[in-house]
Amino acid sequence: MLDVSAHRATIAPGAAARRAGPAPIRYSVPVSGVVYLVGAGPGDPGLITRRGADLVARADVVVYDGLASPVLLRLARGGCELVYAGKKRAPAGAPPLTQSDIDRLLIERARAGKQVVRLKGGDPFVFGRGAEECEALAAAGVRFEIVPGVSAANGVAAYAGIPLTARGIASSVAYATGHEAADDAGAAGQGGAASAIDWRAVAGADTVVLFMALSTAAECCARLIAAGRDPATPAAAVHWGTTAAQRTVVAALADLPEAIRAVGIKPPALLVVGDVVRLRQRLSWFEDRPLAGARVLVTRAAEQAERFSHALAELGAEPLHCPLTCLADPPPEQAARLDAALARLGEFGWLVLASANAVERFGDALAARGMDGRALAGVRIACVGAATASALAARGLIADLVPPHGDAAGLARAIIETGRAPSGPASGDSTAGRLAGVRVLVPRAAEGRDEAVDLLRAAGAEVEAIAIYGLARVGAEQPSVAHALARLRAHDVRVAAFFAPSQVRALCDLLGPDAGSVLGAVPILAAIGATTAAALAACGLTAHVVPSSPDAEVMAAEIAAAAGDAAAAARRHPPSPAGAAGAAGTD
Secondary structure (H helix, E strand, O other), rough: OOHHHHHEEEEOOOOOOOOOOOOOOOOOOOOOOEHHHHHHHHHHHOOOOOHHHHHHHOOOOOEEEOOOHHHHHHHOOOOOOEEEEEOOOOOOOOOOOOHHHHHHHHHHHHHOOEEEEEEEEEEEOOOOOOHHHHHHHHHHHOOOEOOOOOOOHHHHHHHHOOOOEEOOOOOOOOEEOOOOOOOOOOOOOOOOOOOOOHHHHHHHHOEEEEEEOOOOOHHHHHHHOOOOOOOOOOOEEEEEEOOOOOOEEEEEHHHHHHHHHHOOOOOOOOEOOOOOHHHHHOOHHHOOOOOOOOOEEEOOOOOOOOHHHHHHHOOOOOEOOOOOEEEEEOHHHHHHHHHHHHHHHHHOOOEEEHHHHHHHHHHHHHHHHOOOOHHHOOEEEEEHHHHHHHHOOOOOOOOOEEOOOOHHHHHHHHHHHHHOEEEEEOOOOOOOOOOOOEEEEEEEOOOOOOOOHHHHHHOOOOOOOOOEEEEEEEEOOOOHHHHHHHHOOOOOOOOEEOOOOHHHHHHHHHHHHHHHHHHHHOEEEEEEOHHHHHHHHHHHOOOOOOOEEEEEOHHHHHHHHHHHHHHHHHHOOOOOOOOOOOOOOOO
16 A cells, blocks of 8 residues: 555544535535545635535545645545645655556545545646546546636636736637646656647637746747747736735746746746736736735634635735634533533523633533523623624524623623623722622633633622633644644745734744744734733734734734735835845736
8 A cells, every 4th residue: 555644644533624604515425435636726725616625525535736725625524634745745754746656546545435535726637637647547447526626727817817818809728838748757848859739829829828837938938939929929927826925927928038037936837928918907906905915824713714814815815724723622520510500500690701612612512401592591691702792693692791892801891890780880989899799600711811700700709610612732733734834934924813822822832942033024913802912922022913803804904904004114115226126027
């Protein structure tokens, strides 16, 4: 059996972070021993098809390329085997799998009765070696299915504001590869060898799209010109199209190779040649959004990051998901305490919920004991903020109190101000005794801070703080975490957003002794509230953004404002001419 241990990771049961949204569509009854070749799209994880996302979500094994967005691996279920099959070295440092290795792996897993997803960048049948893999599967008698994807040709061009066809400008398109057939040892059909491509036919199309042509751009452009293409034809090279790293350089066909060298564009990139490139001046959109090009590290548990990630994406950023913690069961003795509290739930004057996690776990605990919202009759409910109140409303309950300052201490003060009875707060300025005799139930994380509990007790309340869930750290071996750490160390993250002190501590521990310098190099650090900002300060770091309200969409908007302020400052104090060299040619 092929040993792929160095390329493999496994989603821990219960730790898989599922994308929130509608239930997956079931297209057919799952059949054992099938390989699905799924197009992941050109980079933006939102471009995968619904069919492809559903198959990833129920796969036993996902064999993925380096060009497939790591975000898509979040869809995988608990226990799914993840195998990296990219051309670069695997995360563990092992050499890349050869094509024959990949074929053998797919066959072995399918013959073992597994549901296997072969996740390929773009479309499997457009310069993706999908045909070769299908032929190997067919020869082995293994069932397979093809799930088309958004090809880089139309996806990247669209995100660059370049239509491949346009009335009166272009009515034909030719695709070609700039890197002709290579064997697993790396020998390519370049270097003066006769080309299998009919360059005259390619050059005759109104629009030419070249895949894998960055390293051979000079040769490809020369061949197009030699085949009759006007050297002044507009051309573009788009780096990492559809992602936050997208960068476009535009030049005349004859000048494009030098423009690419001057700007320093590296693979992957797509080349587009034709008069349609002129339309980019008016149709460019993706690179003009407020957070265009910004990679934002999102440290929140993935299933809770959807609103924030969506807001970032709408502003042009690329969320880099790195769920540093996942929910875990609380200590066993806490279950008995919760049973006792629920048995006398009507004795409590307040139920305090400081997170959406607390809402979900408390609601589940009620349901497991055959109880529902009616058991809370007469109990007032306080929520730390709008997100927690929304999670409560989704369970059919309305919060009695949601303070404007969304942190645990602010919640406690709001309860104290409200007082012991619905009629209003106790008289006098002192908080001491305002809640005398009032019982308060605080279901929370095992790692929860005592600041709010201490304030309530100081006001005379009888507080029962019960751990109904814990937080377990996600290890660096998980692909999304490993990818995020690599991007941080490469200084390829513009914003890091934290939603809890535990996330700050977990990331600093993963980064080790370099945490201060690595995170200090991130231009914008954002903290959801004062407590999280304090955790950053304890690590010697400053929170540049602490939103006016602890709301995901507010946080995203204020990050965009901070990024705009930083860009304006950079324009007021531009870099030296030496530092700006080579910038000409990009747009």
